[in-house]
Amino acid sequence: MTDLAAPAAPADAPPRDLERGLKNRHLQLIAIGGAIGTGLFLGSGTVISLTGPSIIFVYMIIGVFVFFIMRALGELLLSNLHYKTFGDIAKDMLGPWAGFFVSWTYWFSWVVACVADIVAITAYTQYFAPDIPVWVPALLTAIGLTILNLQPVKWFGETEFWFAIVKIVAILGLIAVGIVLIVTGYTSPDGVQASVTNLWEHGGLFPLGASGFIMGFQMGVFAFIGVELVGTAAAETQNPRRNLPKAINSIVVRIIVFYVGAMVVIMSITPWDQIEAGTSPFTSTLLLAGFGAAAFAINLVVLTSAASSANSGLYSGTRMLFGLAKDGHAARVFAKVDRRFIPRNAVFFTCVFLFAAIPLLYAGDGVVQAFTFVSSVCATLVLFTWGSIVASHLVYQRRYPEKHASSAFRMPFAKVTPWLVFAFFAFIIVTLLLGESTRPALLAAPIWFAVLGGCWMLRRRRLLREGQPLTGAIPTTTHPLDEVDSER
Template sequence: MTSTETASSQQPDEVPPEAPDGGMQRGMKNRHLQLIAIGGSIGTGLFLGSGKLISVSGPAIIFVYLVIGFFVFFIMRALGELLLSNLHYKTFGDIAKDMLGPWAGFFVSWNYWFSWVIACVADIVAITAYVQWFNPNVPAWVPALITAAVLTLLNLQPVKFFGETEFWFAIIKIVAILGLIVVGVILMATQFQSPDGTTASITNLWTHGGMFPMGISGFVLGFQMGIFSFIGVELVGTAAAETQNPRKTLPKAINSIVIRILIFYIGALAVIMAVTPWDEIAPDKSPFVATLATAGFGLAAVVIQLVVLTSAASSANSGLYSGTRMLFGLAKDGHAPSKFAMTDSRGVPKRSVFFTCVFLFAAIPLLFAGDGVIAAFTFVSSMCATLILFTWGSIVVSYIVYRKRYPERHASSGFKMPLSRIAPWLVLAFFVFIAGTLLYGDDTRPSILAAPVWFAILAVLWQLRKRRLIRDGRPLTGAIPTVPHPLDDE
């Protein structure tokens, strides 16, 4: 143990004592959280995966995103009310263990950590595709290796640095999408004709086979990878634990989800398919880049390509941050080795960072195992979508228990979940539907069939960990304080 690391004692696997905010620092400001909330909902699934989604669903993808966005909003409102009901909650794992039991905290936290490892691998795969757009001769392993190394260095910095980095990453993504929407509107207003004779018009949304050209089957298939596009929206819940004044900033960040979905998903994809008919969009390329290139804006297409590359890096950076914080929480609860609960003098859980980053290099062999970058991306993204359903489901189930167990907290909450009696059950029914769509698709079925194996492994690991904790006379999990949080007085 170095002099700059904090731990509770020299005994192995002993949980360090509670430090203010768990040893980490509340170094992020309101502007950081707001932009992280926006950036978290604009990820690789939108920039790269939407090409394939459009190819299987056509313009119906607009309705797919509307439906998913509708339910995501309720998930986030449930999470917001839970987090603000007790500011001692740091992660979804804290909520799950408090509402459902120690086993739930173990399952949710390790599952969320693993899902972000997979998501980061998907982002690295996407970055490789973007780099090869500039130069197809670049070996696939080179950008993957460089990206994994850079991400490791970024996450060894204090949380304030992370917040500032994501702030500017998010601004780049926002400006790029808004710019694309403006360009698309201008092209439609001037009835621009592409080199192949296609005229930019809003009517392209329904004149190429209708809004549902693939029928109900195509609409249903759109939900498979569509759900992956929204992974990361819950990151605002993790970041809130290191944010100043979460009672003011968190509600603002969550309530802005609706407008973000309408602009960045519905608006952007509608413009893309209006400028370039859906049946002319290549499934293995970013439609954002292809649209500008088709319209003759070669330089703009290059700029957008750089932006989507930055977006993938931003998504991976956010995922790595979230995963390391979850691992930190697991160690605090005794559900992971205590060395992962150590922080340096700047409040960075660097051992959690190093351990998590090791798995990022799995992207390198994955690039050579399948039929190409898009095939690799589809596999890891569908696996991640399967795991995130469990995380989101834990939030909703925890909310149902919270509302029954603490009716007084719900009654006094200043940020109640709308339709709190029926919405959680509707969301859970929607998750069952999503699981069905994943089983329905040939390329996504393996991921959901593999999920029970992962949870069986977690069950075995939990029993082993539980026996050790009992043998050592330690609690099955860390306690959640019920006394007022210092920030409640602000």
């Protein structure tokens, strides 16, 4: 079968692979954009309603553990530049079954996350056109995302670069305006004065007690889904040894500014108990403060942010499906790339599932309920992906102690932090189980893994029957990029 967009290659020609078309500025902004998504803009309103001002500590605690996970991922990716994704890492460190489970689960989690983003985009569109049928923006978004992901990777990088710029400017602008309002003691038309004291004068920092604080971790985790995108993008980055550490180490600053800083400003302007769970606190804060035009602009930014998040997720999911096909863990047709190095078949197959957002919008009681459900499913699945990274790092430490000791980008406190991360995951699972809105998604997760286990057994049997390896081999030879660096 010939390639869909290129003439047939000779039988002995090597298969086309992905192109390293992402530059340093692309990777850095993808890293930032991945941390600023729908979970922060829309989901933070729900978290605030559950926790009050203690959302600040929720984001800080989650951020610390996410940083450890990303440091583990960074060290593993840089230990062998032949790794394309953490699916490659899992199959190399944990076994072929792990690569199958991790890659398919991550692909599915991003399909679900993209559906959540489309649901969110529908909610934002209703702000501008409340009478428009909800299926219209959902349909147009799914089509638009498909078109965007059929473009060369450098155009994906450029798109995400400017999307991220818009998000950064918007949040920094909100923080700057908020600081001015707080310093000047601005009083809203509703008679609420902007002050830092609003953080603790409405029931304290923990107004809903320990239980409220704990329940905030359910949706809080979803806000951080996407930070691992930098690991997927590293496979198409021109200089990962220089660019990847910069992107990962900047996570701490991003969390402090974009998560903690934004929440402090928002709840200083608008007391937490006046922020509605079903709306974006970024928009509602400016509306309550009397800045209608600014709220309009922020809502437009939030809409583009959701589109950016979905675009990044779709990119990551299609690359994971591409890797699965190359390993023999998915239909070989998904391993084909066109003359522009786009895994077109993987894109089309993944995009089909985005249209599931349309019936979902009509299945529940509203957009917010639909968003909560799909985001809970995504949060449950991403814990498995993150857990595979940490488990792989433990095996890596034991199998390659010399390589770990000599690494220029070692995971901090590597003997202890993986176990702390696992304990944190157990805590998150308990919170998901306790929440009425998140419990169904958690209880449904074993069904996915049972189906996946059955699929693995069938795929394994077929590969053995055909005399094929259970997974693609990871080269241990020096990567061409390292050879270039050694010659300089």
